[in-house]
Amino acid sequence: MAEGSVSVCTECLFKVLVIGERGVGKTSFITRYVNMRFKEEYKASIGVDFALKTIEWDNKTVVRLQLWDIAGLRNMSRVYYKEAMGAFVWKHDLDSKVRLVSGSPVPAVLLANKCDQTEGNKELSALMDNYCKEKGFLGWFETSAKDNLNVDEAGAFLMENMLRIDRGLSSRDNGNDRINMSQSKATFKCC
Structure with a gap:
C-alpha cells in the first residue's frame, strides 16, 4: 500500500429472501448455510423466520x-420483499413485486434442493439452464442441506452478484432506497 493511502x-448488509412452497427445504438450507447443521425432523415455518450470516468476503x-425464511404465504409475502437485494429458491411473481433502483430484477438463484434424494438426471441440466434463462434466474444449483452439497457455493454465487450490483448502484445512488416497489391497487377480499 502506498504511503498515505487509507485502507477502506x-x-x-443484504436482505435475502428464501421463498418457496412448504416442504422444499428452505429452513434446512438456511440452517446448513448459517449454522452448518442439519436436523432430520421437519417442523413447518409459521410466518417468517430470520437468520444472520456474516462473511468476510475479502480483506x-x-x-x-x-x-x-418466508413460509408459503403468497398473499402476505409482498410486504417482506421490501429492500431485498437477492433471493433463493422461488421467483414466480417476484419481478412484478420488487425491483432494484436501476429497474433490474432482484438477483435470484434457483435451488434444486434435496438432490440427495434423487438419482442423477442427464436431462436435468439442460432443462434447468433453459428454465433459468426463460424465468430470469442468475443460475441454478443442485443442493442438499442434508449432505451439505453446493450450499456454500450457491450462497457465494448469489453474494458475488449482489456485491457487483450493489457496487454499481452505490456509484450512482445518493442514499436512496435500493429497490422500488411497484405500485398496485389495494384490494380487499372477504370470505
Missing part, C-alpha cells in the same frame, strides 16, 4: 446477510 473496509469487505 466496506460493510454490506476489505464484510458481508452480512439477513436471510428471510
Whole structure:
C-alpha cells in the first residue's frame, strides 16, 4: 500500500429472501448455510423466520446477510420483499413485486434442493439452464442441506452478484432506497 493511502473496509448488509412452497427445504438450507447443521425432523415455518450470516468476503469487505425464511404465504409475502437485494429458491411473481433502483430484477438463484434424494438426471441440466434463462434466474444449483452439497457455493454465487450490483448502484445512488416497489391497487377480499 502506498504511503498515505487509507485502507477502506466496506460493510454490506443484504436482505435475502428464501421463498418457496412448504416442504422444499428452505429452513434446512438456511440452517446448513448459517449454522452448518442439519436436523432430520421437519417442523413447518409459521410466518417468517430470520437468520444472520456474516462473511468476510475479502480483506476489505464484510458481508452480512439477513436471510428471510418466508413460509408459503403468497398473499402476505409482498410486504417482506421490501429492500431485498437477492433471493433463493422461488421467483414466480417476484419481478412484478420488487425491483432494484436501476429497474433490474432482484438477483435470484434457483435451488434444486434435496438432490440427495434423487438419482442423477442427464436431462436435468439442460432443462434447468433453459428454465433459468426463460424465468430470469442468475443460475441454478443442485443442493442438499442434508449432505451439505453446493450450499456454500450457491450462497457465494448469489453474494458475488449482489456485491457487483450493489457496487454499481452505490456509484450512482445518493442514499436512496435500493429497490422500488411497484405500485398496485389495494384490494380487499372477504370470505
